[in-house]
Amino acid sequence: MSSGEIRGLPGFRDFFPEDFALRRHIFSAWRRVGARYGFTEYDGPPLEPLELYTRKSGDEIVGQLYEFADKGGRAVALRPEMTPTFARMMAARAGGLAKPVRWFSIPQLFRYERPQRGRLREHFQLNMDIVGETDPLADAEIIAAGIDALRELGLGSADIVVRISDRRLVGALLVAHGIGEVDHVAVFGALDRLEKEGEEGARARLAAAGVEATQATGLLEAMRLPLDALKAAHAGDRPVAEAAGRLSIVFGHLRAAGFDEFLRFDAGLVRGLAYYTGTVFEIWDRRDELRAICGGGRYDNLLLALGGVDLPALGFGMGDVVLAELLKDRGLVPSQLRRVDDYIICVSDAEREAALGLARALRDRGRHVLYDLRARGVGRQFKAAHQAGAARAIVLGPDELARGVVSLRDMASGDEREVAIGTLAGEAEEVR
Template sequence: MSSGEIRGLPGFRDFFPEEFALRRHIFSAWRRVGARYGFTEYDGPPLEPLELYTRKSGEEIVGQLYAFEDKGGRDVALRPEMTPTFARMMAARAAGLPKPVRWFSIPQLFRYERPQRGRLREHFQLNMDIVGETDPLADAEIIAAGIDALRELGLGAADIVVRVSDRRLVAALLDALGIPVREHLAVFAAIDRLEREGEDPIRGRLAAAGVDGKRADRLFEALRLPLADLMAAHGGERPLEEAAAGLQTVFSYLDATGFADFVRFDARLVRGLAYYTGTVFEIWDRRDELRAICGGGRYDDLLRALGGVNLPALGFGMGDVVLAELLRARGLVPSELRRVDDYIICVSEDERPTALRLARALRDQGRHVLYDLRARGVGRQFKAANQAGAARTIVLGPEEVGRGVVSLRDMGSGAEREIAIEALTRAAAAEVERASPESSE
């Protein structure tokens, strides 16, 4: 065997304890919000038939996938996104599920792309979807859930903004400008790149789609307008009026929810994926220093295309890579992601059996307990307790153990007191009982 360091693959992460603690912190917040909104968690396999992705995105997506032929001769791929798996699973159970269905998942996804800031070759992603409802309240609900998934981590309206639009509205605008329906997908793709590339490069893309310079100018001007001004300038056509009314209803629901400060209309937002059919949205940091944190919208035809089930649906994906960067930039990574409640210190090895019994009793009550695994001096044990971030130390000396007590020290204040061992374990049990969900009902 050759010697030397074996490095990890580019674009993949090692989760050392600190990074894993942050990951767990994010996932826990996501799960809490999912539960509050009545979503049920699910998961699927990381390896799927390649056709599941080519049917949705075309053969060109294969170059972005970890795709290969397995030992059974099947063309397979590591999942690059969750929506196709979700559609396949939903199709298998849709007939027996009460509607609307609310599911969420936190899958690990893989794409063979050039690693860059905010995008790696693997990441975890919160996926939340609602199936079986067309009312605009469902659109507002999924956007609110995305906002709350970030609020739960300490981000507020000063940190994030939700840009909201509607593909039907922009399509109706293109009709009003005389741009043929057959060119809409190409124009959508051009608009999707507008903010990144600027108007001059996009003029060339629009020209290739048959949009002349005069219509391009009118389109750019319209896309910059607030919703009310856009309707004042281009209203009158029924499809445009209906799309605008639906979007205004979504905004009114979000306003009633208390999220008006988080959202704004942006007609330039169309989302590049062709399967979106209505409301679309993305969540960005207010300073525009990072990639989009979250993106989603309504995709009423996708379940039929992928799973043969004709049900309306909408949802979003929120990646952990950009989110972790934003939390670090805003100072929102908890300083004490690792928690030790008690560190038991033995003055001599004679107290070790008592320490082990006490540790088990406290751990049975749900407390996080450490002690030294070798005989060391009291000073070094206190140093280890400090390094572990212990909230308190429990000192067992021969004289104290003989009386059935321990010396309890609060590591924050330095205050010390004696407490009976039996009373210590009873207090821990009472603390757990007070904290349990059943005790608060």
């Protein structure tokens, strides 16, 4: 066997204790918010039939996947997203589930892409979906859940902004401006790059999609309008008015819930994925220094295409990589010190058996307890207690043991007092 260092694969992470603590912190916040909104957690296999993804996204997605033939000759892939698995699982149980269904998951996903800040070849992602409801209140509810999944981590309206639009509104605007005979998917793709490439880049892409210059000018001018002004400017166009009216209801629900300061109408937001059918949204950091933190929308036809179940649905995905970067930038990563409640210090090896019994009693009550695994001087044991971040030091010496007590030291204040060994475990429960 050759010697030398074996490094991890590019784009994949090692979760050292401090990294895992941040991951656990994020996941715990996500789960708390999911529970508050009445969502139930689920999961699926990390390996799926390749067809599940090509049916949704076309054969061009294969180049982005970790795909191979398994030992049974089946074409399979590590999951790059959760929605196809969700659709398959939903189809299997849809008939017996009360509607609307609220499910969430935190899967690990894999894509063979160029690693960069905010994007790796693997990441964890919060997926939240509502199935079986078409009312605009469901759209507002899923957006509110996404906002609260970030607020729970300490991010506020000064840190994040939610850009909201509607694919139906944009489609109606295209027709209203005479762009009805070209490929709308290609036009959506051009508009989706508007924020990143600017108006000049958007015009070039629109021209490539077959949109005339005068039509592009009218469309881009309309898309810069606030929602109410856009609706007023197209008051005589019923499809535009209906789509704008529905989106106004979504905004109204979110404002009633107290989220107004997070919201921004962005007609240019269409999301590049072709399966969205209605409301779409993305959450970005206010400084615009990172990739989108979250993205989602309504996909009323996808469950039928992937699972054979005709149910309206909407949801979002929120990745942990870019979110962790944002939390670090905002100083919102909690202290990663281990939490140790009690460090038991033995003056001599004669107290070891008593220390083990006391540790068992304290741990049975949920206390986090450490002690030295070898005989060392008291000074070195106190140093170890400091390094572990222990809240209390429990000192067992021959004199204390003979009297049935321990010396209890508060590591922050240095205060000491004696406590009967028989009552220490019960007292520990009170101070926890």
